[in-house]
Amino acid sequence: MKPAVFSQRMPSFGRVNQVPRTAETHPLTWRLRDDGQTVWLDEYRQKGGYRVAETQLAHKTPEDICRCVKEAGLKGRGGAGFLAGIKWSLTARGEGIPAAYLVCNADEMEPNTFKDRMLLEQLPHLLIEGMILAGYANQAVRGFIFLRGEYVHAARVVERAIGEAREAGLLGAHIAGTDYSFDLQLHVGAGRYICGEETALLNALEGRRANPRAKPPFPGQAGAWGRPTVVNNVETLCNVPVVLEHGPEWYQALARPESGESGTKLMGFAGAVRRPGIWEVPFGISARELFEDYAGGMRPGYRLKAWQPGGASTGFLLPEDLDLPMSSAGMARKGLRLGTALALAVDDRVSMVALLHNIESFFSRESCGWCTPCREGLAWAVKLLSALKDGRGRAEDIQQLEKLVGHLQPGMSFCGLAPGASEPLRSALALFRDEFEATLARSPPLPA
Amino acid sequence: MAIAFLSEAEQQAIRAEIAHYDSPRAASIDALKIVQSHRGWVPDEAIPAIAALLEISSVDVEGVATFYSQIFRQQVGRHVIRLCDSMSCFINGHETLLAQLQEILGIDAGQTTPDGRFTLLPVCCLGHCDKGPAFMIDDDIHGVSSLFPEGDGGGPLRDGDGGAEHGVRDVKVALMRLLEEYV
Ligand SMILES: Cc1cc2nc3c(=O)[nH]c(=O)nc-3n(C[C@H](O)[C@H](O)[C@H](O)COP(=O)(O)O)c2cc1C
Ligand code: SF4
Ligand code: FES
Numbered sequence: 001m002k003p004a005v006f007s008q009r010m011p012s013f014g015r016v017n018q019v020p021r022t023a024e025t026h027p028l029t030w031r032l033r034d035d036g037q038t039v040w041l042d043e044y045r046q047k048g049g050y051r052v053a054e055t056q057l058a059h060k061t062p063e064d065i066c067r068c069v070k071e072a073g074l075k076g077r078g079g080a081g082f083l084a085g086i087k088w089s090l091t092a093r094g095e096g097i098p099a100a101y102l103v104c105n106a107d108e109m110e111p112n113t114f115k116d117r118m119l120l121e122q123l124p125h126l127l128i129e130g131m132i133l134a135g136y137a138n139q140a141v142r143g144f145i146f147l148r149g150e151y152v153h154a155a156r157v158v159e160r161a162i163g164e165a166r167e168a169g170l171l172g173a174h175i176a177g178t179d180y181s182f183d184l185q186l187h188v189g190a191g192r193y194i195c196g197e198e199t200a201l202l203n204a205l206e207g208r209r210a211n212p213r214a215k216p217p218f219p220g221q222a223g224a225w226g227r228p229t230v231v232n233n234v235e236t237l238c239n240v241p242v243v244l245e246h247g248p249e250w251y252q253a254l255a256r257p258e259s260g261e262s263g264t265k266l267m268g269f270a271g272a273v274r275r276p277g278i279w280e281v282p283f284g285i286s287a288r289e290l291f292e293d294y295a296g297g298m299r300p301g302y303r304l305k306a307w308q309p310g311g312a313s314t315g316f317l318l319p320e321d322l323d324l325p326m327s328s329a330g331m332a333r334k335g336l337r338l339g340t341a342l343a344l345a346v347d348d349r350v351s352m353v354a355l356l357h358n359i360e361s362f363f364s365r366e367s368c369g370w371c372t373p374c375r376e377g378l379a380w381a382v383k384l385l386s387a388l389k390d391g392r393g394r395a396e397d398i399q400q401l402e403k404l405v406g407h408l409q410p411g412m413s414f415c416g417l418a419p420g421a422s423e424p425l426r427s428a429l430a431l432f433r434d435e436f437e438a439t440l441a442r443s444p445p446l447p448a
Numbered sequence: 449m450a451i452a453f454l455s456e457a458e459q460q461a462i463r464a465e466i467a468h469y470d471s472p473r474a475a476s477i478d479a480l481k482i483v484q485s486h487r488g489w490v491p492d493e494a495i496p497a498i499a500a501l502l503e504i505s506s507v508d509v510e511g512v513a514t515f516y517s518q519i520f521r522q523q524v525g526r527h528v529i530r531l532c533d534s535m536s537c538f539i540n541g542h543e544t545l546l547a548q549l550q551e552i553l554g555i556d557a558g559q560t561t562p563d564g565r566f567t568l569l570p571v572c573c574l575g576h577c578d579k580g581p582a583f584m585i586d587d588d589i590h591g592v593s594s595l596f597p598e599g600d601g602g603g604p605l606r607d608g609d610g611g612a613e614h615g616v617r618d619v620k621v622a623l624m625r626l627l628e629e630y631v
Contacts, residue, residue, distance in 0.1 A: 010594045014578060111534035111573040149518045150530070150574055152587040185468060190477050191517030193572055207469075207476035207502075209515040225470045268578065270536045272604050276578035299603060312535055312573075342577075344536055349606070358538045362572060 006156050012036045012121040015277025015294075016266075027242040027254070028235075028264055029280040032122055038157050041164040044125040050170060052241045053132045057178045065137040069240065071248035073262035078105055078196075078233030079311065079339050080416075081328055084134075084240075091138050091220040092228040100228040102140040103205065104131060104237055106147040106154070107189060107196035110311040111362060113340045115266040115278050116234035120147070120154035123238065124161035128184065130237035132175060133244060135182045138230050143184045146201055148191075155188050162186060193366035197415050198231040200368065211370045212415040235266055259284025260329040267326055269295035271345030272302040278342065284330070287343065288322040295345075302347040306431065310339025312359050313420025315427035316346070336427070352432040353439055356425055357385040363421035373407045374418035380404060381425065391442035398436050402429055450496040458486055462501050472502040476512045480519045489520040517571070525560045525567040527630045530584040533570040536577035540592070541605030545581045546570075548620050552627065566630070581605060585630055595622040 013036025021030040031039055031047045044050070056065060070085025091100055104127065108116040119127060131143045147155055162184050165171045173181045187205055189195050195204045199213035202224050223229020242263070243251050255261040261283035267290055268278035274296030281290065287309065291297065298304050306316045309326065315336040317324070324330045331338045346355060364378035381404050387393040408422035429436065451459065461482045465475040479498045483490050490513055499506040513519045529549065533542055546557065549568060553561050560567040576582040579591035592605065596618070605619055 009588045010576065010579060010591050108575055109572055112536045112577045113573065114575040114577050117575040148575075150571070150584065152584075153589070188478075188481075189516070190481060190519055191571075192515065204477070205474065206471070207474040207512065208508075209511050270577045270580075271539050278578070344539070344577075346539065350539055355535060355538065358533070359535050362534055366572065 006038075006153060008153055012038075012118060012153070014118065015275055016118060016279055017122075019279060021280070025254075026264065026280045027246070028119075028126070028238055028266070029123075031126070036122065038121060038161075039123055039125065041125060041161070041168060044123075049125055050129055050176075052245045053129045053170070054176045056133060056244055057136055057176060057180055062137045062139055065133060065244065068248060069137070069243055072243045072251040073248070074236065074239055074243055074251070075261070075328075076233055077235035077239070077265070077340070079110065079313070079337075081338065084232060084236055087220060087232075088134070088138055088230060090218070091230055092222075093139060098227045099141040100138045100230060101224045102131060102135045102138060102143040103198075103201065103224065103229055103231045104143065104145045105196060105198065105201060105231055105233050106145050106151070107193075107201060108151070108234070109148055109193040109196055110313065110340055111359070112270055112308070112344045113311050113342050114270075115268065115340065115342060117151055117154055118266075118278060119234050119238050120151065121157050124158050125165065126238045126241065127158075127234060128161060128165050128171070130240040131184060132170065132182060133240045134230065134232060134237055136180050138228075140182060140230065143182060144205060144224070145184065145186050146195070146205060147186060147188050148195070149189045150191075155186065158186050192368075193362075194368045194415075194417060197417065200415070201231065202229065209368075211368050214414075239263055254282055256282050256284030256325065256327075259325055259327040261327045265326070265341050268342040269345060270342070271307075272299050272347045273297065273345050274299050281326075284325045284327040286323055287317075287326050290326060290343065291322055291345070298345065298347060302349065304345055305348045305350070306346040306352070306428075308339075308344045308346070308424065309336065310341045310343065312362060313337075313416075313423055314339035315423045316431055317427075318431060337423070351389070352428050352435045353385065353389050356428050357382065357389045359424050360385055360421060363417065367417060368415075371414040371418075374413045374421070377404050377407050377418070378421055381421075388436060388439045391439060393439050395437075395440060398429070398433075398440075401425065401436075405429065450493075450500045453493045453497040454483065454501075455486065458482055459501065462498070466502070473504050473508070476502055476504070476509060477516065477519075480509075480513050480516075484520060488526075489523050523560070525564050527565060527586055528567045528569060528584075530569050530571040530574070531557070532572065532574045532576075532580060532582045534573035534577075536573070537580040537582055539604065539606075540577075540580040542581040544605045544616060544619060545583065545623075548616070548623055552620065552624055566627070585626075590626065595619065595626065 017036045023030045066088045074084045076082045194200045195210045200210040204210040219229040252262045254263045264280050265283045270276045304319045360381045364382045367374045369375045384397045405422045405426045408418040410419040462479045465478040466472045483494045496506045499509045557570045574582045582591045
């Protein structure tokens with residue numbers, strides 16, 4: 001199969017293609033081309049690709065692989081940070097249990113997240129190799145890549161790469177001459193953020209409305225079409241060949257010592273920074289390094305007012321918090337989650353009230369409508385924020401917003417969307433209450 | 449027969465999708481997209497036809513068709529413009545872009561131009577937050593770097609905060625130039 005060139009008006013190329021990269025320091029991205037074009041099969045193999053899958057399938061048992069991934073401490077990169085090795089070891093298997101399915105979560109719709117797209121467009125074979133290994137570790141008979149519908153270019157690339165791999169005997173019956181058979185299918189979605197939630201994703205995959213499912217049973221027990229199903233994020237799966245090639249100790253040592261993390265992470269900064277983009281960096285570097293050394297600080301004329309560490313569903317931090325490490329433990333010090341680790345800089349010219357109105361409008365529109373706190377609560381929050389933003393708000397509105405934050409906490413709703421929506425609102429109300437209150441001065445007095 | 453509403457080509461493509469899955473229902477989203485790719489949208493009569501092919505009820509198909517944002521249950525223009533309105537693009541000046549597009553096209557978000565050429569839709573984050581405000585015209589992704597290829601590809605397009613790198617007029621000219629390519 002000849003490599004295809006797909007033209008794009010706005011190419012995949014980005015900052016990640018411009019930094020020096022080595023296999024030792026950038027195990028995920030060293031194979032990227034400097035021009036941002038896709039690394040197709042021949043080039044991927046020239047750069048050592050698929051060697052790990054071939055050796056592991058020939059010489060290791062599925063249990064060996066699970067153990068290695070567990071020891072390496074590979075955490076899920078989809079936002080929740082669950083240990084991949086633990087998830088895999090909990091996948092149901094045995095007599096009378098149908099063989100598992102593996103699902104790659106490529107729904108990437110969290111605002112300010114643009115890392116999985118880069119991997120899909122530029123390194124599709126790294127993902128396929130990761131899926132072969134994860135599939136083998138879970139003894140999965142089939143894998144699905146659930147890709148969001150707007151990633152048109154990624155869909156073409158992945159489809160083509162799957163074809164290349166199949167033709168080379170790397171997918172299908174008896175992969176690379178071993179006993180293991182596994183094939184991949186690309187499933188392209190049709191919109192809606194909620195499809196990224198893993199149980200909603202399973203409903204979408206089965207051709208149903210993407211409402212989340214009740215847990216338990218967890219997908220690892222009964223997922224797609226009732227089979228045990230492993231759901232992992234694109235970046236998580238792309239880390240699997242790296243872990244298995246170099247082993248747990250090597251992988252752990254990639255992260256900053258005492259960060260409580262393993263490996264490298266795709267991190268980024270967007271907003272009015274000098275060089276917005278993503279980079280592969282050691283897990284646990286300080287946010288300041290990311291902000292200043294990589295993103296170049298703010299553009300002239302803009303001052304950093306607040307930042308979010310990893311997507312719309314993470315809370316806000318202040319400029320003085322930039323010294324925190326980009327790790328789960330680092331963010332936990334402020335009571336926050338790291339999320340996807342693609343940070344957003346909010347500058348001094350952006351109104352926090354207007355920004356929160358934008359963020360909560362997103363969550364409200366994307367609510368699947370299944371449970372009341374989320375469906376009604378978010379719509380109410382948007383109404384209140386809209387009034388405050390336009391100078392029609394009242395003091396009680398701010399108190400009401402605080403109450404709503406309480407109703408959207410984990411445990412009060414059916415899935416993680418509502419708690420995610422409450423996070424930025426809670427922290428903005430705490431850190432920037434003056435901005436919310438200042439809008440009241442513009443409001444007309446109540447009629448007597 | 450309900451199925452007859454669909455052309456041979458549509459039926460064949462849907463049957464091919466069904467073959468990929470454990471159960472025919474799984475092809476519901478693909479089936480709706482196939483009809484949409486042939487007709488630009490999914491007319492009412494297509495719903496029972498798809499339901500018959502998938503051996504599920506029309507209500508189920510309609511439930512799926514109305515859930516997903518990329519399935520159009522109303523006629524859209526020849527070209528669909530999807531404009532990201534999520535937070536990073538908001539910071540990067542999505543509102544300027546929206547206002548410009550509305551002015552050029554003479555329509556609001558969610559509407560279609562009277563000549564049936566463009567439909568303007570707000571959508572969630574398009575995964576190009578470093579190059580935003582991002583938007584798609586049909587299958588093409590665009591952003592500041594495709595509007596201003598000669599520039600440094602960055603800087604908020606926000607209007608009225610004194611910091612906009614590119615004047616509002618520049619944005620309008622660049623947008624009009626780009627839209628000309630979509631006839
Ligand atoms: C509302 C919502 C949206 C989500 N969207 C995504 C997504 O787009 N991509 C993703 O990988 N995980 C997403 N997740 C997390 C998934 O539910 C799941 O935890 C993840 O895919 C597991 O993979 P990992 O362990 O490899 O991270 C979302 C979760 C919630 C609650
Ligand atoms: S929290 Fe929101 S998105 Fe999740 S199930 Fe409830 S309504 Fe749906
Ligand atoms: S927020 Fe607009 S592309 Fe991500």
